[in-house]
Amino acid sequence: MALLKQAWAFMAVLSWGSASIAGSCLPPAPPWMPTNADDVQAYADLLKRDAEMYFIDVEQYFRCLDRQRREVFEQAREISEEYARVLELVDGVRK
Template identity: 80%
Template sequence: MVVLSWGSAAIAGSCLPPAPPWMPTNADDVRDYADLLRRDAETYFADVERYFRCLDQQRREVFDQARVASEDYARVLELLEGESR
């Protein structure tokens, strides 16, 4: 039986959180850049939703990998137990 290790590098770092948009505090800047600020905020919130979906997907994938690893490890322990009798 061959046991393969996935390692954390295979799953780490594929979901990157978005950077929050810069929002000016000066009222004149807010008025001058209102359209840009709206677009930046809407883009940010859309990116946040994608980020959370990515994390959910990664969680499901890692959960499935952990389930398979647990089943494989249980088989290994059974084999070792059988050999020690």
């Protein structure tokens, strides 16, 4: 029983780590795009710069999500192996 409690504690600690991994990619805020033609003319350079930065940020965001997906996938594989080991130990104690 003590081993099972240790396994649960171990899995809880790992899940806290995954919560921090999963929350680190933040989507970029969309830039302001005016609909008024006079505003477009007045802010053309700023709008262009903001849009270009937005698309750069979007690419970084997607790369971050891809990286997190790989990390979490690997973590899930490791936890699956650990859980299989725990189940074997539990089954061995029952016999």
